[in-house]
Amino acid sequence: MNNHHLPRSGQPIVFRNGTVVTMDASKQVHRNTDVLVIGEEIAEMGPALEVPEGTFEVDAAGGIVMPGMVDTHRHMWQTAMRGYGADWTLTQYFVWYYLEHGKSFRPEDIAVGNLLSAWDALDAGVTTSVDWSHGLSTLDHAEAALDALESSGGRFVFAPGNIFAGPWEWSTSTDFKNFVGRRNKRTDMLKFQLAFDVTGDPAFPEKAAFEAARDLDLAVTTHAGVWGASNDDGIRLMYENGFMTPETVYVHAATLSSDSYQRIAATGGSVSLSTESEQSCGQGYPPSWALRQHNIPVSLSIDTSVWFSSDLFTAMRTTLGADRSYEHMKAHEKGDTVTHSALRAEKVVEWATRGGAAALGLDHAVGSIEKGKKADIVLLKNDFSPTSFPMINPCGHIALQAGRGDVQTVLVNGRVVKHNHRLVGVDLEAMRAKVASTVEHLQSVLGEEAWIKGMNPDIPETKILDNPYTYTDYRSSSTRGH
Ligand SMILES: [Zn+2]
Incomplete structure (x- = not known):
C-alpha cells in the first residue's frame, strides 16, 4: 500500500x-x-x-x-460570503444581492467565490456541480467565473445568468452568443445551461431567452414554484409556448399546483430540490412528497453557502427528514399513524448521484459505478x-x-x-488571503453599518416578495406591490 x-x-x-x-x-x-x-x-x-x-x-x-455526487444548483459566486446570511429569509437575500450589493462583485470576487466553492464541492465528494451563475454583470465576470471552474479539476455545468439585465436582453446579445460558442466545450467535463426565472407576466418577456437557449442548443434551469416570486403562471406560459423539455431543470418547484407538476411530469423535466434552502427561505414546503406522487425525476442541490451547508450529505438528510415530517404531519391531521416511511435512504442517495447525472444529461458518463463509465468515485472511509x-x-x-x-x-x-x-494541488493559504480581500472589498463598499445590519436582519419596512433578479415590472396577486 x-x-x-x-x-x-x-x-x-x-x-x-x-x-x-x-x-x-x-x-x-x-x-x-x-x-x-x-x-x-x-x-x-x-x-x-x-x-x-x-x-x-x-x-x-x-x-x-x-459514485461522485452531483449538485444541480449552486450559486458558486456567493461562496466568499459563506455564512453571512445565516438568519436571512428570501427577502433579505433578494434585497442584499439583487437590489443592493450584488453589483459590487468584481470579476475577481466572482472567481474567488467560484474556486472556493469548487474546492468545497470536491472536498465533500461532489464531483459535478451546476454553477448557477446569476451574479454576472459583464462578460468579464463570466470569463472569470468559468476560468475558476476550469482550474479546479471538477466536472461542471456552467449556467450563466445576469444580475442587471432581463434574460431577454443578455441571452440574445451577439457578445453573449459568441462567448457561449467560444467557451462551451460541450464535453462531459464542461457544458452549459442558461439560468433565468420566469415571472408569469402574461406578456412572457422571457420568450426570447427560451428561443436563445434553443438556438444555442442549451437546456434552461429556472427557479420555479418559489412563493411570491414564480408560480403556476410561469409554468403554464412555458408549457403553452413549447419550452418545457426533458432537459429543463425546475429549481425548488415548491409552491405549485398539481396541474404544474403534471406539466413537468408530462414533458419529462426534472426538479432540483434544495431542501435546506426551502426549509429556511420560504420558497414553500420541500416538495419531495409531491414529486414522488407525480413521478417527477429529482436531483439535489445546496443552493448557496451564504446560508447553507455545501455538501450533499446534508441535502440527503434534510430531504429525508422533510419528506418524513410531512407524511407524519399529514397523517396526524387525520388521526392516522404512518407505519412505513415512503421515502427511503437509498432513494435520496440515488437523487444525489444518478438523479443529478440524469437531470444534466450526463447519465451516460457519470452518476453510477459501472464498467465503462467515467471514473468519478468517492471513497468514504475514516479510520479515526x-x-x-x-x-x-x-x-x-x-x-x-x-x-x-x-x-x-x-x-x-x-x-x-x-x-x-x-x-490535491490546492493552496488553501493563498485562497484564504484572496477570499479575505474579497470580503474586505465588500465590507468597504457597504460600510460598517450596512455590513453589520445585513448580517443581522431586522423586520423589513418594505415587503419584497418577488425576485428582483427577474427584472420585470410585472406584479401578480402573489407578488410585491399588490
Ligand atoms: Zn437558487
Missing part, C-alpha cells in the same frame, strides 16, 4: 475491498469488492481483481465506494472516526451517518482530486 503518496498521471488506480454502492439501474451493492480505474474510466469491478503491474492501490476496507462502524446499511450510512470529514478519496474523470482526506 502506498496510500501516503499520490498516483502518477495515468497510473491505474484500484480501490481494494470496499463496499461498492454502485447506484446502477438495479442499485446493486457489492461487499469486499475492488474497483479498477484505468485512464478516465472504470475498467473493472469485482472481488480480488487482477490489476496491471504498478497499479496504485487504495485500501477501501471498511469504507464505502460510491467512531461513527464509521459498524457499516451495516450502506445507503443508510451515506444518507444519515456520513459527513464530509469521511470523504477520504475523490476521483474526477480518473484523476485524484482528494486523497487521505486532503485536496
Whole structure:
C-alpha cells in the first residue's frame, strides 16, 4: 500500500475491498469488492481483481465506494460570503444581492467565490456541480467565473445568468452568443445551461431567452414554484409556448399546483430540490412528497453557502427528514399513524448521484459505478472516526451517518482530486488571503453599518416578495406591490 503518496498521471488506480454502492439501474451493492480505474474510466469491478503491474492501490476496507455526487444548483459566486446570511429569509437575500450589493462583485470576487466553492464541492465528494451563475454583470465576470471552474479539476455545468439585465436582453446579445460558442466545450467535463426565472407576466418577456437557449442548443434551469416570486403562471406560459423539455431543470418547484407538476411530469423535466434552502427561505414546503406522487425525476442541490451547508450529505438528510415530517404531519391531521416511511435512504442517495447525472444529461458518463463509465468515485472511509462502524446499511450510512470529514478519496474523470482526506494541488493559504480581500472589498463598499445590519436582519419596512433578479415590472396577486 502506498496510500501516503499520490498516483502518477495515468497510473491505474484500484480501490481494494470496499463496499461498492454502485447506484446502477438495479442499485446493486457489492461487499469486499475492488474497483479498477484505468485512464478516465472504470475498467473493472469485482472481488480480488487482477490489476496491471504498478497499479496504485487504495485500501477501501471498511469504507464505502460510491459514485461522485452531483449538485444541480449552486450559486458558486456567493461562496466568499459563506455564512453571512445565516438568519436571512428570501427577502433579505433578494434585497442584499439583487437590489443592493450584488453589483459590487468584481470579476475577481466572482472567481474567488467560484474556486472556493469548487474546492468545497470536491472536498465533500461532489464531483459535478451546476454553477448557477446569476451574479454576472459583464462578460468579464463570466470569463472569470468559468476560468475558476476550469482550474479546479471538477466536472461542471456552467449556467450563466445576469444580475442587471432581463434574460431577454443578455441571452440574445451577439457578445453573449459568441462567448457561449467560444467557451462551451460541450464535453462531459464542461457544458452549459442558461439560468433565468420566469415571472408569469402574461406578456412572457422571457420568450426570447427560451428561443436563445434553443438556438444555442442549451437546456434552461429556472427557479420555479418559489412563493411570491414564480408560480403556476410561469409554468403554464412555458408549457403553452413549447419550452418545457426533458432537459429543463425546475429549481425548488415548491409552491405549485398539481396541474404544474403534471406539466413537468408530462414533458419529462426534472426538479432540483434544495431542501435546506426551502426549509429556511420560504420558497414553500420541500416538495419531495409531491414529486414522488407525480413521478417527477429529482436531483439535489445546496443552493448557496451564504446560508447553507455545501455538501450533499446534508441535502440527503434534510430531504429525508422533510419528506418524513410531512407524511407524519399529514397523517396526524387525520388521526392516522404512518407505519412505513415512503421515502427511503437509498432513494435520496440515488437523487444525489444518478438523479443529478440524469437531470444534466450526463447519465451516460457519470452518476453510477459501472464498467465503462467515467471514473468519478468517492471513497468514504475514516479510520479515526467512531461513527464509521459498524457499516451495516450502506445507503443508510451515506444518507444519515456520513459527513464530509469521511470523504477520504475523490476521483474526477480518473484523476485524484482528494486523497487521505486532503485536496490535491490546492493552496488553501493563498485562497484564504484572496477570499479575505474579497470580503474586505465588500465590507468597504457597504460600510460598517450596512455590513453589520445585513448580517443581522431586522423586520423589513418594505415587503419584497418577488425576485428582483427577474427584472420585470410585472406584479401578480402573489407578488410585491399588490
Ligand atoms: Zn437558487
